[in-house]
Amino acid sequence: MNVEEKIAGEIVLSETPNETLKKWREEFSISKSELAREMNVSLSMISDYETGRRQSPGVNTIRKFVSAMVRIETKHGGTILRRYRSGVPYEALIDIRDYDRDINLKTIVNKIKGVSVSEAPMDRYVRGYTIVNGVKAILSFSYSEYSLLYGWSSQRVIFFTDVKMGRSPMIAIRVHPLKPAAVVYVKADRVDELAIKLSEVENIPLITTEMDTDEISRLISNIK
Template identity: 35%
Template sequence: MNDSAREELARRIAGEITLSDDPGATLRKWRTDFDVSQTELAEQLGVSSSVVSDYESGRRESPGIGVVQRTVAALLDIDEARGGDRLRQYARVLSAGFESDIVHDLREYPTPVSLEEFYDAMDATEIHRGDRDRIYGHTVINSIQAITRLSSEEFYRLYGQSTNRALVFTDVTRGESPLVALRVVTPTPNAVVLHGIEEEDLWDHAAELARVDGFSLATSTRDINGCLDTLRDL
């Protein structure tokens, strides 16, 4: 990850923490998102783990901008020391022009991946098998944020470098909105996974829409962070 991308990500994280109504909770969100324990973060900062705990719980006065900036830098340093997976993930999202609360991950694969491999990573249940059985990347999207905030042109950019990919929509209740939204985007993805619902909760017309548009459709209720961790290994 280049310095400018790291600086942009650090600025965004620090700004979100500083402007939050609950800075401690927002700090905890980013720490857990980077899969860093309180102990690891405390060691990187040179403080006791109780200090980190106190900030996150609100027992200690909200951290000032200096503390926030040092904490964000520590999270990024830890990730870089591990190989920089989280940094690269956010860099891809930022370079595509999206906020991280809209797009959780945007990734291209070095070689094609079968739908079976992808479904295994998502612990997904297939509802309909489409015309294509391989994908070349994935995009994991917050369905509510994408539908309410993205234009049709921005929606198309979710495809990244290849339209032959899987789109995963999180925070789904029935699946109607994302599937209808896809109808205005051409071409369609190879596969769509609706995350957060069981098969029996799916919109009645979902499978038929997938059949008409030719993409595979599946559902998944696996923990989204676990999904993202497994997808990074594809």
């Protein structure tokens, strides 16, 4: 089931479709006026559906709602759509993207003002990136779900946020057969010596950055 079918099905089957419709609009951070413009309908129509003043929309109208929201989200960069389509547990995933060509790791590191904290060589190329909440990933991912972090290729940078010492992410990478091209800790409290040692044993560059995740996504999502 794709994202569009999931959203439409949830609205259709909901006992309160007006509230579910509003929930998904807010999930995509779309204003009522923006949705109305995309659908070429009045703002009051959107408001009436969401408040329940207007009879619940039929299937065809719901499809139009969903299609409009997906088009808007795509224009906004498609980050939320990528999260849902990845199959990774949504509560832990912040962003995921695959590139259509090889990107030099140093290009990404320069974009995010990254600092290498290990001796693993940086001279390599990547085909995508994944940004996850480190704590939630460790707590919620099953062993098999870690594979989903790699998208279409393991040659990618995995960013971990909410890192305290940095041991757990590198231990998880150590025991899993798939290995990323590089690991980045976002605003880590500090980087433990064990994490650095594991990155060098696995020959995986370990990098830190003080940049916000939203800015990271913006800068590396469409590298030219």
